Every structure is written in C-alpha cells, then in structure tokens.
Amino acid sequence: MTMREVTERSRWNEAVAELPRSHVLQSFEWGQFKAKYGWKPTRLLFEEGAQVRAAASVLCRQLPRFPLRVMYVPKGPLLDYGDGQLLSRVLASLEELARTQRAIFIKIDPDVRLGESKVTEALRARGWRPSSEQIQFRNTMLIDLRPGEDELLANMKAKTRYNIRLAARRGVRVRVGSPDDLPLFYEMYAETGRRDDFIIRPFAYYHDAWGAFIEAGLACLFLAEYEGEPLAGLIVFRFGQRAWYMYGASTGKHRNLMPNHLLQWEAIRWAKSEGCTVYDLWGAPDVLSEDDPLWGVYKFKEGFGGQFVRHIGAYDYPLSRFLYWFYTVLMPRYLDLLRARHRRRG
Known part of the structure; x- marks a missing residue:
C-alpha cells in the first residue's frame, strides 16, 4: 500500500466521498477553510494499485513561540475499520507523520460506533488514549x-x-x-x-x-x-x-x-x-439523562425519528508524555487562573 499527498480538489473529494464513513470535515473545502485560521492541511490517500483504501485530511497547527505542533484528523481517518491490518498501517503512517512534524500529539475522532469491532482495543494497544478534549460531538x-x-x-x-x-x-x-x-x-x-x-x-x-x-x-x-x-x-x-x-x-x-x-x-x-x-x-448527549444540557435538543431531534448513535469519541496519540501533560492539563489550568484574575479585576 502506498501513501501520497493530494493537492487537487476534485481528485480528493471524489476519492473521499466513496470511502466508508465519508465526512464533510474531511472534504477539501474544510481543510481550505481551516487554513485561513492557522491550520495547515495535508491530504493523504492510501492506495493499493488503483484502489483507494483510506484517506486522512490532517490539520497541523504551529504553537506560538514554540517549535512544536498539534495535529488533528477531524472525523477521520476514513477507512474500513473492520480491516484490522489496514487500520494498523494507516495509524502507523499517522504516527510517523506526527513524529516527523515534531507534534506534541495527533488527534483523531472517526465516526466509529461504540462497540464496533475491536477498534478501541487496537488504538490502546498502539499507545492511543481517549482524549479529554472532544472537539466534535461524540454522539x-x-x-x-x-x-x-x-x-x-x-x-x-x-x-x-x-x-x-x-x-x-x-x-x-x-x-x-x-x-x-x-x-x-x-x-x-x-x-x-x-x-x-x-x-x-x-x-x-x-x-x-x-x-x-x-x-x-x-x-x-x-x-x-x-x-x-x-x-x-x-x-x-x-x-x-x-x-x-x-x-x-x-x-x-x-x-x-x-x-x-x-x-x-x-x-x-x-x-x-x-x-x-x-x-x-x-450532536446528542453523552448520557441519556434529563440532567444532560443537551436533553432538550435530544428530545427535539428524537421527534423527527432520529436514532441515537454512540461513537468512540476522540483519541490522542502523544509523542511526548510530558509535553502532552503540559498542553492538556497544566496549560488549561494556567489559562483558567488568568481568566479568574481578569474577572476579579473587572
């Protein structure tokens, strides 16, 4: 299987639209839009001969004042998650890309249903961990x-x-x-x-x-x-x-x-x-409870015949445990402290 970068809009969208779990956040247009706001998209196709087996539009963001980056594959990568060998090869490629880009971590959040095959076990076995930061709705x-x-x-x-x-x-x-x-x-x-x-x-x-x-x-x-x-x-x-x-x-x-x-x-x-x-x-609640902030939204959507679907949510692959802890735990606490001081002064 070969991996290559695609820069042509029509080629990318045509390939991605045919893959399992195709998502608008993996479209060429979404990467183009995010490029205006500090993210650099890299669009990767994984091919066997003439057949496209997987795709990943990877967004990369440079941290200010540090030679480090964070990476995110919104609602991807796209592939048949029942194919364990294919999943391992795509994950290995993403891990290596994050390593060469000196990323603190790379995040994925594909539309994989909770309990579907053994995806979460495969992710954990490779060092991926459930993310404390869910960018998109989990369910x-x-x-x-x-x-x-x-x-x-x-x-x-x-x-x-x-x-x-x-x-x-x-x-x-x-x-x-x-x-x-x-x-x-x-x-x-x-x-x-x-x-x-x-x-x-x-x-x-x-x-x-x-x-x-x-x-x-x-x-x-x-x-x-x-x-x-x-x-x-x-x-x-x-x-x-x-x-x-x-x-x-x-x-x-x-x-x-x-x-x-x-x-x-x-x-x-x-x-x-x-x-x-x-x-x-x-978007739906994490837990189907009347105490959930999204309960009213859930009931509205349920009225239209919507079926509740649970997904595995976001997973992160940290390249450095210390930097990952600093970015995901210490930095948010520091920013919360600054906001609290600002509110008191105001």
Whole structure:
C-alpha cells in the first residue's frame, strides 16, 4: 500500500466521498477553510494499485513561540475499520507523520460506533488514549432517508408531525437563502447564543465557513419567515451520501408558530432530493439523562425519528508524555487562573 499527498480538489473529494464513513470535515473545502485560521492541511490517500483504501485530511497547527505542533484528523481517518491490518498501517503512517512534524500529539475522532469491532482495543494497544478534549460531538442522532416522505413522516413522533403541519397551516414559509442572507442568519445565531449561553465566533469566521460551502454546492441555508419576518434558520451541509444539520438559529418571535419544525422538515426533504441516504442531526448527549444540557435538543431531534448513535469519541496519540501533560492539563489550568484574575479585576 502506498501513501501520497493530494493537492487537487476534485481528485480528493471524489476519492473521499466513496470511502466508508465519508465526512464533510474531511472534504477539501474544510481543510481550505481551516487554513485561513492557522491550520495547515495535508491530504493523504492510501492506495493499493488503483484502489483507494483510506484517506486522512490532517490539520497541523504551529504553537506560538514554540517549535512544536498539534495535529488533528477531524472525523477521520476514513477507512474500513473492520480491516484490522489496514487500520494498523494507516495509524502507523499517522504516527510517523506526527513524529516527523515534531507534534506534541495527533488527534483523531472517526465516526466509529461504540462497540464496533475491536477498534478501541487496537488504538490502546498502539499507545492511543481517549482524549479529554472532544472537539466534535461524540454522539449523534441519525435519520435514514431511504424511505419515502410519507414513511419519514410516519416515523416521527405524533407531536412533531402536528407541529410541522401547524407551522405550514398558520402561514410560516421556508425559503432557501443565499450568501447575501448570511448576515441575517448570523444575527439570529448570535441571539441564539445569548439565549442558550454558548459562545460564538465573529461573523468573518462563519462567513468563510458557510459561504465557501454554499458556493461549492455543499451546503444550503434555509430561512423560516412569517409575513416576511425572519423567525429561524439553519444550514445543512452535504458530502457523499450524507447530510449534516450543523447550525441552527432562531429569534424569540412567534415561537408558538413552530417555525423550527417546518424548517427542519424542509431541510430533510432537500437532503433526500440531493441523493443523501442519511441525515445527521449533529450532536446528542453523552448520557441519556434529563440532567444532560443537551436533553432538550435530544428530545427535539428524537421527534423527527432520529436514532441515537454512540461513537468512540476522540483519541490522542502523544509523542511526548510530558509535553502532552503540559498542553492538556497544566496549560488549561494556567489559562483558567488568568481568566479568574481578569474577572476579579473587572
């Protein structure tokens, strides 16, 4: 098996889209986007003859004031994880790449279901360890899009179906947005962040992410309106045969009209029309408990027929135990101390 770097967009995306567990975060566009924010992508294909067996878009970031790096393979590497020999060869290549790049560690978080084959045992045997820092959601909710629309509706909770029809009956309309609508969506997203107490980045960051994928035809913005007034929006990404509901936003206006339900249904219909067979609702609780902060989100997604899926989560391969401890344990404590002092002075 040979490993080679790919720099051509179409060649990379075509190969990656055909691999098991293909993911939008392994697309050429995602690496291109992250390159604007301090990460350098290296896109590696693993081939046997003319057959592509695996792929890894590896992001590398230089630490300020230190000749050291951290590396991350978002939602990868992509391969058949039931093939233990292939997994070992790909992991060995990633480990060697991290070593030559003088990385503190390399992180992976593939969409491997918990309990699937013996992947976690293979990782631990090679020195990989469960990461204390989960960049992406560990678990998710999936909807099988292969049935027809009537069956998809029948698979939903009765209350969800009712709310979809209620929104349409009361005059909520959903339209496809354009890049010109991104400032509007960001305003709603910022309002959602304030209401639900999560931190968001400046508009320029999201404009680069959302705009690039919309222009490439790999994402679609949906806006729900009532009498011309925007109430809610969401952005769905697609790659290969899967779609991901990654960003959602809403205002506090006319919530009784249930705009989010109709919005989500129209996004599901769009994903199906684009040839996707799976709709990933992107994010679910670590533990199915009413005490979990994501419980309300989980119940909303469950209403659409989403099936809860547990993944193994992120694993790190440390190249230096001391530097890994310094970066993952000591540095966060130091930063927390500085933030606490700043708050007291403020």
